[in-house]
Amino acid sequence: MSEPMVKAEAVHKSFGRLEVLRGISLEVAPGEVMCVLGPSGSGKSTFLRCINHLEKIDAGRLWVDGSLVGYRQDGDKLYELREREVARERAQIGMVFQRFNLFPHMTALQNVIEAPTRVKNVPREPAVASARALLERVGLADKEDAYPAQLSGGQQQRVAIARALAMEPKLMLFDEPTSALDPELVGDVLDAMRQLCRDGMTMVVVTHEIGFAREVGDTLVFIDEGIVVEAGRPRDVLDNPREERTRAFLSKVLA
Amino acid sequence: MRHVGRWIAAAIVLLLAAIVIHSVATNPRFEWDIVGNYLFDARVLRGVRVTLELTVISMAIGITIGVVLAVMRLSPNPLVSGGAWVYIWFFRGTPVLVQILFWGFVSALYPKISIGIPFGGPEFAGADANHVIKPFVAAILGLGLNEGAYMAEIVRAGMLSVDEGQSEAAHSLGMTRMQTLRRIVLPQAMRVIIPPTGNETISMLKTSSLVSVIAYAELLYSVQLIYSVNFKTIPLLLVAAIWYLFFTTILSIGQYYLERHYGRGLARELPPTPLQKLRARLFPERRQEEPLV
Numbered sequence: 001m002s003e004p005m006v007k008a009e010a011v012h013k014s015f016g017r018l019e020v021l022r023g024i025s026l027e028v029a030p031g032e033v034m035c036v037l038g039p040s041g042s043g044k045s046t047f048l049r050c051i052n053h054l055e056k057i058d059a060g061r062l063w064v065d066g067s068l069v070g071y072r073q074d075g076d077k078l079y080e081l082r083e084r085e086v087a088r089e090r091a092q093i094g095m096v097f098q099r100f101n102l103f104p105h106m107t108a109l110q111n112v113i114e115a116p117t118r119v120k121n122v123p124r125e126p127a128v129a130s131a132r133a134l135l136e137r138v139g140l141a142d143k144e145d146a147y148p149a150q151l152s153g154g155q156q157q158r159v160a161i162a163r164a165l166a167m168e169p170k171l172m173l174f175d176e177p178t179s180a181l182d183p184e185l186v187g188d189v190l191d192a193m194r195q196l197c198r199d200g201m202t203m204v205v206v207t208h209e210i211g212f213a214r215e216v217g218d219t220l221v222f223i224d225e226g227i228v229v230e231a232g233r234p235r236d237v238l239d240n241p242r243e244e245r246t247r248a249f250l251s252k253v254l255a
Numbered sequence: 256m257r258h259v260g261r262w263i264a265a266a267i268v269l270l271l272a273a274i275v276i277h278s279v280a281t282n283p284r285f286e287w288d289i290v291g292n293y294l295f296d297a298r299v300l301r302g303v304r305v306t307l308e309l310t311v312i313s314m315a316i317g318i319t320i321g322v323v324l325a326v327m328r329l330s331p332n333p334l335v336s337g338g339a340w341v342y343i344w345f346f347r348g349t350p351v352l353v354q355i356l357f358w359g360f361v362s363a364l365y366p367k368i369s370i371g372i373p374f375g376g377p378e379f380a381g382a383d384a385n386h387v388i389k390p391f392v393a394a395i396l397g398l399g400l401n402e403g404a405y406m407a408e409i410v411r412a413g414m415l416s417v418d419e420g421q422s423e424a425a426h427s428l429g430m431t432r433m434q435t436l437r438r439i440v441l442p443q444a445m446r447v448i449i450p451p452t453g454n455e456t457i458s459m460l461k462t463s464s465l466v467s468v469i470a471y472a473e474l475l476y477s478v479q480l481i482y483s484v485n486f487k488t489i490p491l492l493l494v495a496a497i498w499y500l501f502f503t504t505i506l507s508i509g510q511y512y513l514e515r516h517y518g519r520g521l522a523r524e525l526p527p528t529p530l531q532k533l534r535a536r537l538f539p540e541r542r543q544e545e546p547l548v
Contacts, residue, residue, distance in 0.1 A: 052427055083431055091429025101424035105442050115428035118438060160424075167428060 302477025321406025
């Protein structure tokens with residue numbers, strides 16, 4: 001059995017007095033696609049942001065590919081990593097945001113080559129070549145000179161996916177990637193994610209797309225009030241939920 | 256008739272303009288011939304050059320200090336952000352005229368300036384303050400350090416205007432705090448920073464006249480030197496005013512194009528410049544023959 005790509009052990013996180021995560025434990029195997037479902041405010045996005053240390057966890061342990069996220073363990077003590085070390089860890093984890101967060105002052109191509117050239121010091125020529133390949137892969141070969149404001153939401157999100165892939169991550173995090181899109185634009189983004197899954201990428205996807213979770217997900221996790229309520233194969237969880245809370249949520253979403 | 260109010264307002268404006276022009280043109284005490292004689296006088300032109308130098312150097316110092324202070328103020332380290340706060344508090348809290356005078360007289364406070372180990376350690380190099388802090392140095396210290404405090408607030412407001420998601424996206428790609436600042440946050444903050452910085456530059460051009468109090472021969476002090484001899488006070492002040500107006504006009508035009516440049520990527524299409532509008536109005540048919548590709 002290979003080492004899990006993501007391993008969470010009793011992860012806690014509070015914002016002030018509000019306890020958002022109350023002990024999340026789960027594992028994601030390499031190549032696995034895990035979909036995370038849950039009502040808004042359940043802590044699912046916060047958990048995702050803990051995986052690349054955009055949020056610091058308050059208690060518990062979180063590993064990515066065998067190394068602690070944001071910390072170094074020395075005996076019993078944890079030491080926070082320095083900024084540069086955190087950045088190095090993050091460079092290996094791609095993230096796609098609900099609001100795309102493309103850099104508006106850069107063209108699509110510039111968005112994609114920015115991190116490889118600045119963070120990994122890839123020379124410009126090969127960076128541009130692989131950026132073009134990535135844009136073509138998400139179906140935007142003709143849009144490399146467009147600024148984000150000139151692209152539709154769905155196109156922006158696909159550029160954002162290409163931008164994250166340009167760092168050749170070993171893990172991709174998706175934070176409700178289709179929630180800000182008009183319904184007719186959702187399909188193209190989901191297609192890009194499907195293809196990524198076929199290529200064997202390990203993915204954690206926070207989503208409301210039940211159909212996508214059923215079709216593409218290897219596992220489905222239902223989070224509510226900061227804990228994992230139910231986890232299993234998507235078909236099992238969706239068709240035969242064991243927990244009352246899962247049933248209540250699904251009946252609202254599927255209604 | 257439509258737009259009655261508009262026609263009346265236009266008539267009043269025209270009337271007022273006529274009164275002002277008539278008075279300025281016919282009052283002999285303006286002595287326009289003398290204005291003409293001195294407009295390109297060598298002493299005046301030297302003053303113009305010095306004023307431009309002061310403006311550019313002081314703004315460069317001000318912008319540099321402003322960016323550093325703004326980054327410091329947003330630092331998570333309370334000592335660093337507190338230090339920036341104290342600087343801004345002090346330099347914004349005292350008049351720039353007082354600061355210029357202070358630097359002019361600094362040799363009374365520190366007669367000797369030296370580089371070495373502080374608190375009584377060895378000294379590597381030292382000099383008489385009166386030789387180091389010449390009027391020019393006092394002038395740019397007074398103007399530049401003061402400007403830094405104002406620029407800090409402008410830069411900080413610009414950086415805060417950039418959506419948090421931008422930094423998060425940059426961080427998630429593995430960029431460090433400094434890379435994120437330089438490549439992602441500051442370029443976007445420019446859109447908010449540029450317009451007030453243009454105002455600061457225009458304001459600096461005129462504020463630099465304050466250094467006449469430490470007898471540094473910029474534009475105003477240069478014309479003062481001339482009219483203290485020939486008593487043509489009004490025409491020579493007009494000479495200075497014309498030069499100030501000329502350069503503030505140039506700066507305003509430059510600011511317009513800078514703002515357009517940094518607005519790029521925000522709107523789908525940039526609005527035409529006044530020049531493009533004029534051309535479109537003068538040659539409407541040409542534009543239809545050759546549509547923009």
